[in-house]
Amino acid sequence: MAAPTTLPSALADAVRDESSLRRFLHGLPGVDQVGVEQRAAGLGTRSIKKASKLHAIDLAISMVDLTTLEGADTHGKVRSLAAKAKRPDPERPDVPQVAAVCVYPDMVKTAADELKGTGINIASVATAFPSGRSTMDIKLADTRFAVEQGATEVDMVIDRGAFLSGRYGQVFDEIVKVKEACGDAHLKVILETGELVTYDNVRRASWLALLAGGDFIKTSTGKVQPAATLPVTHVMLQAVRDWKNQTGELRGVKPAGGIRVTKDAIKYLVAVHEVAGPEWLDPHLFRFGASTLLNDLLMQRRTQLDGHYSGPDYVTVD
Numbered sequence: 001m002a003a004p005t006t007l008p009s010a011l012a013d014a015v016r017d018e019s020s021l022r023r024f025l026h027g028l029p030g031v032d033q034v035g036v037e038q039r040a041a042g043l044g045t046r047s048i049k050k051a052s053k054l055h056a057i058d059l060a061i062s063m064v065d066l067t068t069l070e071g072a073d074t075h076g077k078v079r080s081l082a083a084k085a086k087r088p089d090p091e092r093p094d095v096p097q098v099a100a101v102c103v104y105p106d107m108v109k110t111a112a113d114e115l116k117g118t119g120i121n122i123a124s125v126a127t128a129f130p131s132g133r134s135t136m137d138i139k140l141a142d143t144r145f146a147v148e149q150g151a152t153e154v155d156m157v158i159d160r161g162a163f164l165s166g167r168y169g170q171v172f173d174e175i176v177k178v179k180e181a182c183g184d185a186h187l188k189v190i191l192e193t194g195e196l197v198t199y200d201n202v203r204r205a206s207w208l209a210l211l212a213g214g215d216f217i218k219t220s221t222g223k224v225q226p227a228a229t230l231p232v233t234h235v236m237l238q239a240v241r242d243w244k245n246q247t248g249e250l251r252g253v254k255p256a257g258g259i260r261v262t263k264d265a266i267k268y269l270v271a272v273h274e275v276a277g278p279e280w281l282d283p284h285l286f287r288f289g290a291s292t293l294l295n296d297l298l299m300q301r302r303t304q305l306d307g308h309y310s311g312p313d314y315v316t317v318d
Contacts, residue, residue, distance in 0.1 A: 008247040015211055018169040025168060028207060031199035031235055040230040043274055044267040053266070054304045057297050058096055060265040061088060063283045065123055065254070067102040067291050069130075069222065075110045078103055082114035089298050098294065099283040100153060104129075105146040112150030123188070124151040127178060130192075130221035132157035136174065143181040154178070155188040157221060158205065160195045168208060175212035188254055189214035193232045194224040202232055206239035216252035222289060227257025230271060237275040240285075250279065256289025262300040265293060 014024035048056060066085050068077060082101055089095045100121035101111045108124045115122060124146035128134035134142075143154055156178045162170045179187045189209035193202050209217050217236050220227035233255045240251045253276070259265055265288060272280045280286050 008249065010246055011211060015172065021168050021172060021208070021211075022166070024211075025204040025207060028200075028203055031203055033199055036199060036234050037231045040234050040271065043270050044230060046267075046270050048266060048270075050304060054301065056266050056269055057262060057301045057304065059281060060262070060269060060288065061294065061297050061301075062096040062099060063287050064098040064294050064297075065100040065102045065121075065256075065287050065289050066098045066294060067222070067256075067289055068107075069102070069104060069125060073104060073107055075107065078107045078110045079114050082111055082120075084294070085115065085120050086118055088294060089301070092301075095298070095301065099287055102153075102155065102289065105142060105149060105151070108146055108149035108151050121152045121186075122150050123153040123155055124149070125155045125157075125221075127156040127174075129155070129157055129190075130223040132159050133161075136177065139174070140177060140181045143178050147181070147183055147185050151185055153186045153188060154182050155190055155218060157190045157192060158209070160192050163205060163208075164196070164201075168204075171205075172208055172212045175209060175214060179213040186215040187213070188216035188218045188252075190218045190221055190256075191236075192221055192224055193219045193229075194226045199231070199235050202235045203239060206236050207243075210239065210243050210251055214251065216254050216287070218254040218256055218289065220255075220257040220289070222257035225258075228255035228259055228289075230267060233268060234271055234275050237272060237280070240280070241276045250285055252285040252287065253280070254287040254289055259288055259290055260292050261296045262293075265297065 013020060015021055066081055068081055085098045085101045097120055100123040101115060102123035103111050105124050105126060108122055112122045126142040126146050127139040128142060146154055158171050159174060175189055191205045196202050196205060206217050219232055236253050240253055244250055255268060272286050
């Protein structure tokens with residue numbers, strides 16, 4: 001196994017070899033399924049006052065990775081998405097920009113050209129997204145191409161077959177190599193939690209990705225159901241919190257897939273605050289992978305400010 005150069009020394013023994021990694025991952029505390037689901041449900045009932053809700057909406061907008069990952073994507077669609085990323089509500093210039101635009105590698109240059117100088121990140125899926133079923137050479141070429149085209153963030157998918165077969169060293173090495181291929185670009189590691197079956201597997205995969213150098217751990221590709229859920233996100237938030245407690249390093253979390261309305265986005269923000277801590281209420285450490293969520297956030301923002309529901313005719317709908 002190849003150790004990442006930035007691995008904290010306190011955890012170096014965990015990745016000394018395959019057996020050490022297995023021992024570490026299976027030595028992690030088991031997840032209390034009932035407990036984590038009850039806590040997620042409880043935090044989801046928190047009421048938020050109007051002023052706080054407006055702040056939460058703006059924060060959520062600034063955390064959106066505005067995404068299009070369809071076979072029918074065109075350069076025109078990506079240019080339109082970039083325009084929306086810069087000015088989510090053209091009639092309200094005080095609306096914050098989104099965090100990133102996420103596209104396929106062949107669309108990265110178009111997004112990068114449109115977003116140059118804005119500070120909005122260019123995210124690209126890679127490594128044979130969404131299945132992850134290809135050779136390592138192709139996965140690395142996919143990553144390098146995205147970065148060469150202008151990607152500042154890369155969203156890779158782990159080999160779930162290898163993980164579920166217990167080949168943790170293989171998954172670890174792939175993440176390390178992709179991280180190296182990213183250069184200066186940040187790496188988000190997609191666990192595809194809907195295929196991991198158990199919360200214990202989500203915890204192990206989260207720690208494996210962190211040990212291998214992932215800057216973010218991400219729930220899903222959005223192509224598999226269930227995608228993001230609050231209990232799974234709780235487990236991942238616990239992982240980055242515990243990582244920070246052990247190493248002093250801050251790593252991010254990105255739930256993606258199925259988060260479509262403001263009410264749900266705010267539930268996730270409450271979870272971030274209560275499970276990981278207020279430090280993570282920042283686009284550098286928490287993102288929403290979404291395409292339709294932004295529309296509802298904009299409508300609800302208008303409702304908060306105008307006192308009446310605006311409806312979809314008043315915002316651009318993708």
